[in-house]
Amino acid sequence: MIKFNNVTKIYADKTIVLQDVSFEVKEGEFVSIVGKSGAGKTTLIRLMLGLESPSSGEIYFKGENINNADSSQIQEMRRSVGGIYQDYKLLPKKTVYENVAYIMQVEGKENKDIENEVPRVLEIIGLKDKVDNFPNELSGGEQQRLAIARALVNHPDIIIADEPTGNLDPYNTYEVISLLQKINQAGRTVILSTHDREIINKLGKRVITLENGKILRDEAEGRFII
Amino acid sequence: MLTNLKRVIKFASSDFSRNKGISLAAIFVLVVTIMIVTGLLFFQGTVGYLSSQIQDKIDITAYFKDDATEQEILDVKDQVLKMSSVVKNIEYISKQQALVDFNEKHPNDPVLSKALKEVGDNPLLPSLNITTINADPFQYEEVSNILQAENFSKLIYKVDFSQKEDTIKKVYSITRSINIFGLVLGVILVIVAMLVVFNTVKLAIENSKEEISTMRIVGASDWFIRGPFIIQGIIYGIISFIICILLSGLSAYFLSPKISAVLPGFDIFSYFLTNWWIFVLIQLGFGVGVGIVSSFIVVRRYLDI
Numbered sequence: 001m002i003k004f005n006n007v008t009k010i011y012a013d014k015t016i017v018l019q020d021v022s023f024e025v026k027e028g029e030f031v032s033i034v035g036k037s038g039a040g041k042t043t044l045i046r047l048m049l050g051l052e053s054p055s056s057g058e059i060y061f062k063g064e065n066i067n068n069a070d071s072s073q074i075q076e077m078r079r080s081v082g083g084i085y086q087d088y089k090l091l092p093k094k095t096v097y098e099n100v101a102y103i104m105q106v107e108g109k110e111n112k113d114i115e116n117e118v119p120r121v122l123e124i125i126g127l128k129d130k131v132d133n134f135p136n137e138l139s140g141g142e143q144q145r146l147a148i149a150r151a152l153v154n155h156p157d158i159i160i161a162d163e164p165t166g167n168l169d170p171y172n173t174y175e176v177i178s179l180l181q182k183i184n185q186a187g188r189t190v191i192l193s194t195h196d197r198e199i200i201n202k203l204g205k206r207v208i209t210l211e212n213g214k215i216l217r218d219e220a221e222g223r224f225i226i
Numbered sequence: 227m228l229t230n231l232k233r234v235i236k237f238a239s240s241d242f243s244r245n246k247g248i249s250l251a252a253i254f255v256l257v258v259t260i261m262i263v264t265g266l267l268f269f270q271g272t273v274g275y276l277s278s279q280i281q282d283k284i285d286i287t288a289y290f291k292d293d294a295t296e297q298e299i300l301d302v303k304d305q306v307l308k309m310s311s312v313v314k315n316i317e318y319i320s321k322q323q324a325l326v327d328f329n330e331k332h333p334n335d336p337v338l339s340k341a342l343k344e345v346g347d348n349p350l351l352p353s354l355n356i357t358t359i360n361a362d363p364f365q366y367e368e369v370s371n372i373l374q375a376e377n378f379s380k381l382i383y384k385v386d387f388s389q390k391e392d393t394i395k396k397v398y399s400i401t402r403s404i405n406i407f408g409l410v411l412g413v414i415l416v417i418v419a420m421l422v423v424f425n426t427v428k429l430a431i432e433n434s435k436e437e438i439s440t441m442r443i444v445g446a447s448d449w450f451i452r453g454p455f456i457i458q459g460i461i462y463g464i465i466s467f468i469i470c471i472l473l474s475g476l477s478a479y480f481l482s483p484k485i486s487a488v489l490p491g492f493d494i495f496s497y498f499l500t501n502w503w504i505f506v507l508i509q510l511g512f513g514v515g516v517g518i519v520s521s522f523i524v525v526r527r528y529l530d531i
Contacts, residue, residue: 049443072447079445089440093244105233106446150444 001027001158001189002048007057009043009213017043019213021057025191027157030184032200033193034224035210041193044210045162048191049083050074079107082151086163088143090135096122096146097131100153107154117153125149125179141172148179158189165196173199200224234453242458248430249462255426256466256517257473259419260509264474266412267505271497273408275489277401281361284394286387288373289351294381296320296352302378303354309372312365317355324350351383363395420516427520431455431528438528452525459517466513467506474498474505 002025009018018040025031033041046052047059050066058065061077069077083089091099097118104114122128125145127138135143144164151159161180165173177199184190194200200207200223207222208215217225242249290299296318303316319327325348332338342349358365370387372378431438434455441451475498482495498505 051443075442075445075447077445078443081445083443089443091437091440093241093434093437102441102446103444106441106444106450108230111229 001025001029001062002191003058003060004044004047005058005060007047007054007059009040009047009052010055017213018047018054021210021213021215023208023215023218025189027189028184028187030181030190030203030205031192032203032205032207032222033191033210034195034200034207035216036195039210040213041195041210042162045160045191045193048160049078049081079154080156080158082154082156082159084144084147084151084159084161084164086166088135088147090143090146090150092135095132095134096127096138099135099146100150103150103153109154121149121153125152140167141169141175144168144172144176148176152183156188158191159183160191162193163195164192165194165199177203197224230450231453234450235457237454238457238461241454242461245430245433248433249458252423252426252430252462252517253466253469255423256462256513257469259423259516260466260470260513261473262415262419263508263512264470264505266408266415267501267508268474268478268494268497270408270412271494271501272485272489272492273404275492275497277404279491280397280401282357284361284390284397285355285357286366286370286385286390288354288356288385289383290353290381291383292321292351294352298381299352299354302373302381305378306354306356306369306372310369312358312360312362312368314357314359319353319355321348321350321352324348324353361394361398361401363391363398366391366394423516424520424523427459427517428524431521431524435528438525442529448529451529452522455521455525456518459521460514461517463510463514463517467510470509470513471506474509 004021004023007018007021008016010016021040021044033044035041043052047054048061050069053067058067060066062080064073064077066074066077091102094102100118100121101114104117109117119128119131122131125148127142127145127149130138130142135146138146144167148164151161159180164180165176168176173196180190180192181203192199204221206220207217207224209217209219209222209225288302290302299318303318306316307313328342328350329339356369358369366387370385373382373385438451478495478498482493485494486492
């Protein structure tokens with residue numbers, strides 16, 4: 001589904017963030033990307049979403065080399081990904097309902113489908129009483145749940161979560177991770193970047209460990225060892 | 227397509243009402259800007275009236291010899307009209323008419339009337355009074371040259387162009403300077419005004435920089451992101467236009483008596499009414515145009531993700 005082929009990313013100030021990174025994520029997998037802060041996790045995620053382009057090497061999304069994709073193809077690819085971010089990336093001037101609906105509107109879904117699907121997802125995620133609130137009226141945990149609702153609403157084939165529990169307390173962290181597990185059990189691919197040792201050790205899924213921009217380990221049932 | 231357009235319009239209207247402070251600021255700046263442009267239009271109208279008043283007072287006169295018949299003079303008139311495209315008006319003044327005009331102009335002047343009586347006969351000459359389109363010295367020179375050509379000169383006693391040449395040149399250069407000054411001032415003011423609007427829109431959109439990048443990350447197309455901002459620009463433009471057209475109409479109406487007192491014969495309110503469509507076109511075009519263009523440029527800067 002996603003394939004990195006000898007990907008290197010060097011910033012303008014000559015800092016090497018990723019060096020010769022190669023791996024493949026297959027459909028239905030749950031892959032965690034771990035590493036210390038500054039190991040290159042976020043850059044890896046940004047490359048997957050086409051938010052940055054590699055200095056060398058190729059990145060394939062569903063068989064297409066995204067380096068060669070034009071702006072509208074990149075946007076199409078982003079629509080098929082559910083993204084969850086540490087800073088939530090919500091739309092501050094839209095209500096909870098509108099934040100989720102926006103994703104379906106971007107996809108060009110019918111109003112009827114939006115009116116059915118958005119309340120359903122918000123109910124699953126536990127935000128049905130906050131539909132008219134704005135993001136700044138929600139707690140951190142609620143904002144992250146809203147970000148997850150947004151990532152789920154279009155039923156994407158793949159969920160990419162960049163440090164989704166970074167700002168959450170242990171209770172909310174547990175909630176978010178078990179939700180991601182459920183999504184994966186429903187057959188979707190999940191890529192999770194985190195530096196939370198406990199989460200990784202509990203999951204017992206594939207772990208790619210990054211260190212100084214290189215892949216240190218790629219284990220099928222990995223643990224957090226740095 | 228239609229669904230998308232409806233959505234974009236809905237986003238724009240809800241953004242507009244949720245950001246009242248920014249919307250009001252943008253409209254205020256647009257209103258001030260459009261009023262500057264409108265002020266220039268009024269200025270241009272006033273200057274236009276003034277220069278046409280002055281130019282109308284300028285003419286050249288060809289005095290015919292006493293023995294030239296009326297038919298001969300009218301033939302000259304027709305031929306001048308045929309030969310020159312710059313003539314605005316030619317008026318034939320007969321000997322008798324000249325005397326009537328003279329008496330009307332100097333009704334209670336005993337010296338002049340005594341002098342006329344002493345001469346006995348009507349000493350005044352028939353003439354053609356000519357004005358040109360632009361009151362331009364070159365145009366008067368052209369007409370004067372035609373009149374002095376050989377076939378006319380045997381009938382003509384004198385063309386008074388050389389006596390009036392200096393005055394014509396002076397008036398022409400003054401009106402031209404006023405027009406150029408108005409144009410330069412106008413261009414500068416319009417550029418300043420556009421920059422002010424552009425920066426206000428930039429500040430308004432800068433507020434949404436993060437939002438635009440989030441929209442990009444979730445896969446929204448350029449037009450889906452840009453649309454609401456552009457439509458907000460149009461809303462700002464339309465509201466500002468409505469305020470400005472009312473404001474200009476009202477100020478023209480209330481200032482009209484005061485301006486007529488300074489410039490007799492010039493009614494600024496009727497100038498506004500006769501040119502209302504130019505006001506509508508410029509105010510609407512300027513408001514909406516600047517709103518759209520600045521939103522377009524500013525959003526484009528943030529779309530590059």
